[in-house]
Amino acid sequence: MSQLLEVSGVSVTFDGFRAINNLSFAIGSAELRAIIGPNGAGKTTFMDIVTGKTRPDAGRIRWGDKGISLLGLNEAQIAREGIGRKFQKPTVFEDQTVQENLLMALKAKRGAFSVLFWKPQPADLERVRALATEIGLEDALPLKSGTLSHGQKQWLEIGMLLAQEPRLLLVDEPAAGMTPAEREHTTAILVEAAKTRAVVVVEHDMEFVRRLDCRVTVLHEGAVLAEGSLDHVTANKEVIDVYLGR
Amino acid sequence: MRRRVLASLGLLLVVFGTFAQSPAAQPASPEAAPMQDILQEHAAIITKSSRKTIGPAIDAVAGSGLGSAQRVLEAWQAKEMWQRQSDGLFFHAQKTDTGYDLIDFDSGESVGVASKDALQQIKPNSGIRALLAVALVQFQLSDPDPTRRAEALLSLERDPTSGALAPLRTSIPGEGDPVLLANKQRLERLLTIAYGSSDEERTQAIDDMAGDLGVDVRATLNPLLVTTRKVYEGALPEGVNVALRLTPGGERLSRTEAYALLAEQNLAPAPVTADDIRTTLAAHIDGGYVGGVPLAQLSDPARRIAAYEALVDAQKAAPLLTEADITDLLAAYVFADIYAEPSTAVTEAANAALRRIETKVQLNQTLDLGLDALSLGSIYFLAAIGLAITFGVMGVINMAHGEFIMMGAYTGYVVQQVIPDHTLSIAVAIPLAFGVTFLAGVALERLVIRWLYNRPLETLLATFGVSIALQQLAKNIFGTQARPLTAPDWLGGAWVLNDVVSISYIRIAIFGLALIFLGLFLFIMKRTRLGLETRAVTQNPGMAASMGINTDRVNMLTFGLGSGIAGIAGVAIGLFAKVTSELGQDYIVQSFMTVVVGGVGNIWGTLLGAGLIGGLQKSIEWLNPSNTLAAQTYMIIFIIIFIQFRPRGIIALKGRAAGD
Amino acid sequence: MNRSFFARNPSVLVFLATLGLATLVITAASEGLGLGLISTSMVKTLGKTLCLALIAVAMDLVWGYAGILSLGHFAFFGLGGYMIGMWLMYERTSQIVTQNLANAPIPPTAEEISDAIGSQIFGVVGSAEFPLIWSFADSLVIQLLLVVAVPGLLALVFGWLAFRSRVAGVYLSILTQAMTLALALYLFQNDSGLRGNNGLSGLQNIPHLDQVPQSVLSVWFLWASALALALGYVFAAWIVSGKFGSVIRGIRDNESRVRFLGYSVERYKLFIFTVTAMIAGIAGALYYPQAGIINPAELAPVASIYLAVWVAIGGRGRLYGAVIGACFVSLISTWFTGGQAPDINLGFYTFAWVDWWTILLGLSFVLVTLFAPKGIGGLFDLIATRNEETQE
Structure with a gap:
């Protein structure tokens, strides 16, 4: 099976502290994957590396069918390659309306001049409406996104990710601070998204991970500790030690 | 009217006095008066007072070997030698209330008072006085009083003459004072270079002084190498000391210049x-x-x-004239730079010596430049260290920091108005400036900055508002003209290593102050509770607060500390710069640059940044000494480029701690 | 498209109408073309104010919308002024010199004319040679292009260097301030080729328009300034109303989020920085012929900070706020520091506005930053929301 993203032997050090230690990881083109691990396991740093925010000291990252390297690209270029990222804290542009937020994220040319002369076509507005419906914000389109609730902001951000039409979605703790009903909705959105693209969810909450019902990768001290179904990894002795032992 | 009456009364008194005392003037014994004899022998030329004929008289006195010779020459030079009209004898006369007290040259004793009418003053003109001065040098150089000897030496150094060489040489063996002896020997060498009798003697002297950095050596050597541009028809004549032969149209002499030279000397029609x-x-x-x-x-x-x-x-x-005409004309002449000094050996030796001196001077200039850079760097460091606390550690950008420096300087000025003693006033001003700016800083933090934490751009603008208000306030209070802040006298001089390398004591003091502050900063940040709390608050205010640290208080004190140090820096800067309301502005951009270049949040970075910026500015000034403005321009351009390669400064925080 | 643009941005129409009306009123009251109620120097002041409003719009674009607090835009303004000043001074001097030499018995050669102009212009800095940068000073077209090109190029190079290495926030502000200082210090030199601290003068005399009195010229320049402001305003409003506006506001609020959306933040910043520098250049080119003189002191870093002050007081992030701020603060400052305001005698102390105005301005600036971050423009929002509430 050809892999969409292949991370091999990546290491990164901050002032002597090894945040990522010879990490290898791969994901297929339409797969849902959860990454779990205790604090400081390197989950966020892993996402930073894939999205170009942090440059690794060693290792390779191959992407797509042609297996191009992501190491020489900056954040924007990586995003344009088709990797979308959702942050732990919901980051939407609060000063702008939901529609503006989604339009900005909508897949289109990203160059300054094309954007300057870009005008929304009816098809674009239709797409935005469809996305808004999918994330349950169709009534909120003209509202400033700063007025949305915490959960709505999370969905808006996921909606913006979907609008980018990425081939790989990196989602950092999407369910944090959500009500059970909101969690349900979020799970549904993610599972639906994973049918057409790769989705990596970083999560603490085992209950949420169980609901996603997917392969799980356990990170510990910057390296992969175990991989498999949730039941498989929770039965692993080392994983139990890491989570419970200390 | 009244004046005239008084004057005539005075005259009457003088006349009366002369008569009353004249019997006492008689007993001067006619035997043993060798000096008077010599003077009498040359009386004609002495009274004639002509520069051209006076020589034998001065030589006779100076060469008499008599102890009184110096007294005669001095009196003569000072226009205090008078001739008594009655018998033609010469005396040293000094004006007293009653008339002129006559002193016999030979005995050195007073022979009585005479009225002005009975005397004839010998008035040597300036030419004669110069000759007398030369003649006097040998006596003064051997004068028993060392201060007189030093004075004579000094006047000779300032105004060397050829005639002084011989007396100088004679005075050397008897010189007891080691300092004076060294000076004399040195001057002897210099005079030999200029006036030595033979070429060998002169080249020897030049070689002796070749390694010397003194300005006087160069001042002695340079005149030997003065050249004049000359034109000769056909070929160079024999016996001229050629410095350089010039070809018209070459690098040193363009055709136009060459032709102009010919025209000037009427050798060709004017162009x-x-x-x-x-x-x-x-x-x-x-x-x-x-x-x-x-x-x-x-x-x-x-x-x-x-x-x-x-x-x-x-x-x-x-x-x-066509070009061909000009070429023909020029071809008929030889152009050359000719030394005024006829001896080739001397000019060659002088050239070689100057080259050697030049190399040494350059070496020393580099050293001097290094010292200058160090001193400028310490000024920047001093101006920036307060900023390293407020901006570097706390992350607060305070555009009014420069105005705190200015406040410190004005505090120093005000203290000097109250306490006139400079040493004491500076000693009072430093803690007072700290206090004033500490309070100002605390007020600024409480009233403005604390509402704007985590909004750096707003902080920048609000503190800018404070900055222009403070500047104008200073203008309203102190006016626009510069106010002096005077350093104590013991800081007045300069530490002179040689004629090239010197550094003023103020700059050394500022360097020392910078070092003290560095130590203070390190001590406060690493060894005190406040430093620990400051670091905790800046790294994670929430966590620090939850651990019981009063973040408000810590922020206030830290900001006050940074501002207080700016005040002290103001006193130091005010000592060498004029205190004006714009004093702070001149340093603020450089200070921020220092902190940014060095790396925010690291005092060693600030130190390196200050050194780098100071060194850089001095080096650029050295490359283009006429233009300090250009130096600053290029320095800023360099910094902009530097930041390309090290956006976080020389010493950068890495990893997540650096934040975004 | 235009219809929909104005329909979406009614405030632009309001602004244009206000500007047009103001221009008409001033013209009708001017000495040159109207009733003579407003002196020529006042017309010039108003024309200059419009230019300042234009650069404030540019500043609002770059700071209020894109979040780049540039402390260098007045340098671009000054450069624009220098570029047009070169032509004005050259052409004017050339006219005078040609006139003078026309009376000479022998008609002058081209070289003699050029030498005479050179010594006339550069005599004050002890030179008669034309520096290289004056190569095109005889061409109005090229100098007009340079008005835009020189600030634009400087902004492009500087911005590329700065944004590329991700210098942002206060660091960028300090760096732009340093750039301004470097430029001002450079221009202060006598061998900068721009007459050192003498600057360029006599710019109010427009070559070939000798017959037109200053009173009329001043109105013409007022019109030109108003037109430039109108165009600049519409352009800025067009930029910020579309997706580009969304992106730059996004950059202002959360730069890295925009980056992860796939936008090259640096390019957008560079674009807006350069475009606003060009607008600033145009504003400067219209300002200095009305001011009559430009010298390096105009480029001092403090001028750029004042620009930020105007925009902040007017209300950043809204274009009319920038215009209001620039007009209000600069006019009121002119009035107070010009000595026109009557001093207040408190008996024990005479309160001279000339001395105290700057202090009050500085303090009011602190107050605005602290208590009214939206500036005067924020008041309009307040009124607007009130109206909406009462309508409901």
Whole structure:
């Protein structure tokens, strides 16, 4: 099976502290994957590396069918390659309306001049409406996104990710601070998204991970500790030690 | 009217006094008076007082070997030698209330008082006085009083004469004072270079002084190498000391210059310039035409020449020289720079010595530059260290920081108005400046900055508002003219290593102050509770607060500390710069640059940044010494480029701690 | 498209109408073309104010919308002024010199004319040679292009260097301030080729328009300034109303989020920085012929900070706020520091506005930053929301 993203032997050090230690990881083109691990396991740093925010000291990252390297690209270029990222804290542009937020994220040319002369076509507005419906914000389109609730902001951000039409979605703790009903909705959105693209969810909450019902990768001290179904990894002795032992 | 009465009364008194005392003046014994004899022998030329004829008289006195010779020469030079009209004898006369007290040269004793009418003053003109001064040098150089000897030596150094060489040499063996001896020997060498009798003697002296950095050595050597540009017909004559042969059209001498030289010496007709052509043409306008060319066409240079040639043909103008003519003319002459000094050996030795000195001077200049850079760097460091706390550690950008420096300087000025003693006033001003700016900083933090934490751009603008308000306030209070802040006298001089390397004590003091502050900063940040809490609050205010640290208080104190240090820096800067309301502005950009270049949040970075910026500015100034403005321009451009490669400064925080 | 643009941005129409009306009123009251109620120097002041409003719009674009607090835009303004000043001074001097030499018995050669102009212009800095940068000073078209090109190029190079290495926030502000200082210090030199601290003068005399009195010229310049402001305003409003506006506001609020959306933040910043520098250049080119003189002191870093002050007081992030701020603060400052305001005698102390105005301005600036971050423009929002509430 050809892999969409292949991370091999990546290491990164901050002032002597090894945040990522010879990490290898791969994901297929339409797969849902959860990454779990205790604090400081390197989950966020892993996402930073894939999205170009942090440059690794060693290792390779191959992407797509042609297996191009992501190491020489900056954040924007990586995003344009088709990797979308959702942050732990919901980051939407609060000063702008939901529609503006989604339009900005909508897949289109990203160059300054094309954007300057870009005008929304009816098809674009239709797409935005469809996305808004999918994330349950169709009534909120003209509202400033700063007025949305915490959960709505999370969905808006996921909606913006979907609008980018990425081939790989990196989602950092999407369910944090959500009500059970909101969690349900979020799970549904993610599972639906994973049918057409790769989705990596970083999560603490085992209950949420169980609901996603997917392969799980356990990170510990910057390296992969175990991989498999949730039941498989929770039965692993080392994983139990890491989570419970200390 | 009243004055005249008084004057005549005075005269009466004088006359009376003379009569009353004159019997006592008689007993001067006629035997043993060798000096008086010599003077009498030359009385004619002494009274004639002509520079041309006076020589034998001075030589006779100076060469008499008598102890009184110096007294005679000095009195003579000071216009205090008088001749008694009654018997023609010469005396040293000093004016007293009653008349002139006459002192016999031989005995050195007073022989009585005489009225002015009975005396004739010997008035040597300036030429004679100069000769007398030369004659005096040998006596003064051997004078028993060391201060007199030092004075004589000093005057000789300032105004060396050829005649002084011999007396100087004679005075050396008897010199007891080691300092004076060294000075004398040195001056002897210099005088030998300038006036030595033989070439060997002079080249020897030049070689002796070749390694010396003194300005006086260069001042002695340079005149030997003065050249004049000369033109000779055909070939160089024998016996001239050629510095450089010049070829017209070469690098050193353009054809135009060479030709101008010929014209100057009437060896060739004066060159016809474009101006000459225009004037000549203008003088020969004839009904709208000049030389057959219509006036309107004369804006074309080629037509102008044509018109001029026509005038030449009509013999109304001096002919233009063609390039070939000029070449021919120049070929007939030899151009050369000729030394005024005839001896080749001497000029060669002088050249070699100057080259050696030059190398040494450059080496020392580099050292001097290093010291300058160090001193400038410490000034920047001093200005920036307060900022390293407020901006570097706390992350607060305070545009009014420069105004705190200014406040410190004005505090120093005000203290000096109250306490006149400079040393004491500075000692009072430093803690007071700290106090004033500490309070100002605390007030600024409480009233403005604390509402704007985590909004750096707003902080920048609000503190800028404070900055312009404070500047204007200073203008309203102290006016726009510069106020002096005077350093104590013991900081006045400079530490002079040699004639090239020197550094003023103020700068050394500032360097020391910078070091003290560095130590203080390190101590406070690493060893005190406040430092620990400050670091905790800046790294994670929430966590620090939850651990029981009063973040408000810590922020306030830290900001006050940074501002207080700016105040002290202000006193130091005010000591060498004029205190004006714009004092702070001049340093604020450089200070921020220092912190940014060094790396925010790291005091060693600030130190390196200050050193780098100071060194850089001095080096650029050295490359283009005439233009300090350009130096600053290039320095800022360098910094902009530097930040390209090290956006976080020389010493950068890495990883997540650096934040975004 | 235009219809929909104005329909979406009614405030632009309001602004244009206000500007047009103000221009008409000033013209009708001017000495040159109207009733003579407003002196020529006042017309000039108002024309200059419009230019300042234009650069404030540019500043609002770059700071209020894109979040780049540039402390260098007045340098671009000054450069624009220098570029047009070169032509004005050259052409004017050339006219005078040609006139003088026309009386000479022999018609002058081209070289003589050029030498005479050179010594006339550069005599004050002890030179008669034309520096290289004056190569095109005889061409109005090229100098007009340079008005835009020189600030634009400087902004492009500087911005590329700065944004590329991700210098942002206060660091960028300090860096732009340093750039301004470097430029001002450079221009202060006598061998900068721009007459050192003498600057360029006599710019109010427009070549070939000798017959037109200053009173009329001042109105013409007022119109030109108003037109430039109108165009600049519409352009800025067009930029910020579309997706580009969304992106730059996004950059202002959360730069890295925009980056992860796939936008090259640096390019957008560079674009807006350069475009606003060009607008600043145009504003400067219209300002200095009305001021009559430009010298390096105009480029001092403090001028750029004042620009930020105007925009902040007017209300950043809204274009009319920038215009209001620039007009209000600069006019009121002119009035107070010009000595026109009557001093207040408190008996024990005479309160001279000339001395105290700057202090009050500085303090009011602190107050605005602290208590009214939206500036005067925020008041309009307040009124607007009130109206909406009462309508409901």
